[in-house]
Amino acid sequence: MKKLSDQEIIDSVKLGNQSDYSIIVDRYKDKAFSLLKKMLKNEQDAEETLQDCFIKAYNSLSSFKGEAKFSTWFYRIVYNTALTKLSSKKRKTENEMSSVDEHFNLKSDYDYNVSERKDMSEFINELVKKLPEKHSAIINLFYLNEMSCEEISKVMDISLSNVKVMLHRSRNALKDIIINNDLIEELI
Amino acid sequence: MNLLSDEILNKYLDGELDRNQSSEIEETLKKSENDRKRFNALKLIHKELSLTQEDKVSAEFTNNVMARLSKKFALQKQQNYFIISIASILALFCLGIVVYVVITIISSSVPQTESPQITETVNRLGTTLISELKKLFSGQNLSIIGSIFSLSILISGYFFFEHQKRGKINLGA
Numbered sequence: 001m002k003k004l005s006d007q008e009i010i011d012s013v014k015l016g017n018q019s020d021y022s023i024i025v026d027r028y029k030d031k032a033f034s035l036l037k038k039m040l041k042n043e044q045d046a047e048e049t050l051q052d053c054f055i056k057a058y059n060s061l062s063s064f065k066g067e068a069k070f071s072t073w074f075y076r077i078v079y080n081t082a083l084t085k086l087s088s089k090k091r092k093t094e095n096e097m098s099s100v101d102e103h104f105n106l107k108s109d110y111d112y113n114v115s116e117r118k119d120m121s122e123f124i125n126e127l128v129k130k131l132p133e134k135h136s137a138i139i140n141l142f143y144l145n146e147m148s149c150e151e152i153s154k155v156m157d158i159s160l161s162n163v164k165v166m167l168h169r170s171r172n173a174l175k176d177i178i179i180n181n182d183l184i185e186e187l188i
Numbered sequence: 189m190n191l192l193s194d195e196i197l198n199k200y201l202d203g204e205l206d207r208n209q210s211s212e213i214e215e216t217l218k219k220s221e222n223d224r225k226r227f228n229a230l231k232l233i234h235k236e237l238s239l240t241q242e243d244k245v246s247a248e249f250t251n252n253v254m255a256r257l258s259k260k261f262a263l264q265k266q267q268n269y270f271i272i273s274i275a276s277i278l279a280l281f282c283l284g285i286v287v288y289v290v291i292t293i294i295s296s297s298v299p300q301t302e303s304p305q306i307t308e309t310v311n312r313l314g315t316t317l318i319s320e321l322k323k324l325f326s327g328q329n330l331s332i333i334g335s336i337f338s339l340s341i342l343i344s345g346y347f348f349f350e351h352q353k354r355g356k357i358n359l360g361a
Contacts, residue, residue, distance in 0.1 A: 018257065025250045030242040037243050047245055054253045055260070124236045143237040168198040175194075175229040 006070035010061060025054055028071070031145050032078045038129060038136040039082040049085050053078045068154065075145070075155045079137060086133060127174050135170040142167060191216050192223045201230055270351065274344045281337065288321045 004012075004023065012020045029050065036046035036053075057077050064073055128136050134156070141147045141155060149163045156163065192213065199205050200213045217224050291314055325333065 018261065019254070021257065022250050022254050025253050029245050029249055033245045034243040047249065050245065051249075051253055051256065055256055058257060121236050121239060121241075124233060125240060128237070139237060144240050144242055168195060171198060171201075171230055171233055172194045174233045175226065178229045178232070179226065 007066055010064065010066075010070065013058075014061060021054075021058060024070075028074060029054075032075065034144055035075070035078060035137060035140045036082055038140050039079075039133045040085060041129060045085065049081055050078070053081050056081065069151070071145070072147075072151050072154050075141065075147075076157070079155050082133070082137075124174065127177060128170075131170055131173065135166055135173075138163060138166050139170050190222060190226070191220045192227075194226075197223070197227050197230055201227070201234055267348075267351065270348060274348075277340070288318075288325075291317055291321075 006024065006027075009020050009023050013024075032053065033046055033050050036049050037043055040046050040049065053074075057074055060077070064070065128139050131139065137156070138152060141152045142149070147155070149160055149167070153160045153163045196205075196213065200210060205213065217227055323329065
């Protein structure tokens with residue numbers, strides 16, 4: 001059966017076929033959930049916030065003109081909702097530059113134990129969870145959602161160079177842990 | 189000692205360098221064990237992150253979202269009915285006033301060509317109706333009607349906002 005494009009589904013929903021929206025929900029729920037889980041660092045909050053995001057996206061469908069990809073538009077809603085949720089939890093909200101300049105030190109709060117390690121992927125994901133929200137969001141959008149840096153810059157509303165700086169900085173932080181703990185030989 | 193910066197290694201990993209720059213990096217990586225170790229670590233992270241599996245939401249997630257949307261539609265429908273009924277009452281009220289004005293105009297300018305009997309009947313009816321309406325809309329009565337009208341708008345507004353508030357709470361639940 002032919003897979004309907006996002007635009008075709010949205011057109012159908014706009015014509016009054018409300019139930020077609022469930023196709024969009026099914027298509028994006030897991031990836032968006034992964035992004036929220038990494039940003040909010042709490043599964044329950046992530047699921048509740050994701051429900052709000054889908055409702056919000058539905059209410060704003062009339063403003064979606066199809067100029068950008070639906071995924072970019074939707075992830076922008078998800079990302080901004082996560083930031084609002086974080087700020088409402090009185091967490092620190094940074095502006096674009098402060099997040100780029102942000103110095104984080106994974107080594108200090110990282111306690112590696114070879115015997116507890118289940119697998120490499122899980123191990124690296126644990127490290128990603130320790131990154132600041134915006135950095136883990138970039139890692140998630142780049143690797144899991146396979147977005148280009150240009151698309152990520154549109155989602156996060158920051159410049160392309162800042163996306164690259166944050167992506168490189170996140171990878172370097174992970175790399176330093178692996179090298180400093182002499183894990184490269186074990187992990188390869 | 190590091191011969192290559194982290195930035196260059198990241199750019200090489202992302203394929204952002206041209207052929208000449210890439211060849212230089214490859215040469216350096218062959219010579220420098222330290223840089224090779226750093227690059228291998230980056231490559232490993234890149235590979236592992238590319239294989240990351242997405243997290244799964246609960247099985248009922250889609251149904252919950254669609255249920256919330258259905259609630260929202262039901263609420264919107266109720267609100268629309270409420271608005272339509274209030275608008276109808278106000279429209280009837282306004283129609284009454286318009287009819288009154290029209291009758292006044294007709295009765296004051298009945299054409300002379302009409303037969304005297306019809307003219308007389310229309311005039312009689314018109315005069316009676318107008319005198320009744322004049323009574324209704326004059327002096328103290330007019331203030332009472334105005335007050336009733338304003339009160340009905342206030343009560344409708346109150347119920348409308350209460351209804352909306354309850355709806356929002358239900359949607360949030």
